[in-house]
Amino acid sequence: MIALAFGSAGVVVPGLPATPFFLLALFCFTKGSRKLNHWFRGTKLFEKYVKPYEHDPSLTRKQKLTIQMIAGIMMMISFIMTESTAVRLFLAVAFLLHNSIFIFKIKTREAGSTGRITKSLAGDKYEL
Numbered sequence: 001m002i003a004l005a006f007g008s009a010g011v012v013v014p015g016l017p018a019t020p021f022f023l024l025a026l027f028c029f030t031k032g033s034r035k036l037n038h039w040f041r042g043t044k045l046f047e048k049y050v051k052p053y054e055h056d057p058s059l060t061r062k063q064k065l066t067i068q069m070i071a072g073i074m075m076m077i078s079f080i081m082t083e084s085t086a087v088r089l090f091l092a093v094a095f096l097l098h099n100s101i102f103i104f105k106i107k108t109r110e111a112g113s114t115g116r117i118t119k120s121l122a123g124d125k126y127e128l
Helices: 002-012 019-032 034-043 044-055 059-082 085-105
Strands: 056-061 108-109 118-121 124-127
Touching: 002 044, 019 034, 034 044, 034 059, 056 059, 056 124, 059 085
Parallel strands: 056 108
Antiparallel strands: 118 124
């Protein structure tokens, strides 16, 4: 429920991501409560923020750059405003980790693609 609350706040608060919190909430609901899982999957928040990622965990180049720029600016502001060496070190590591994940782990799809994935199972093809 805390992850759901943070995700809901992320919808309206600039700089606070919504999707990661909704994914965490979905994970917790899936493991903990069939009723909450079913309820959350029926909400508009799930439809808008989680469902597209659930079926195609890739982003367009524009989406990746936008997310990286916003996160980078937020981290840079925090880096400049703090005098703590430990916090600065943490922010530098977080910045490097964030960018390496976006560059090497998250796939990039073409801007015009529909985001549909075709999977084969036992010789049959399924479109997601």
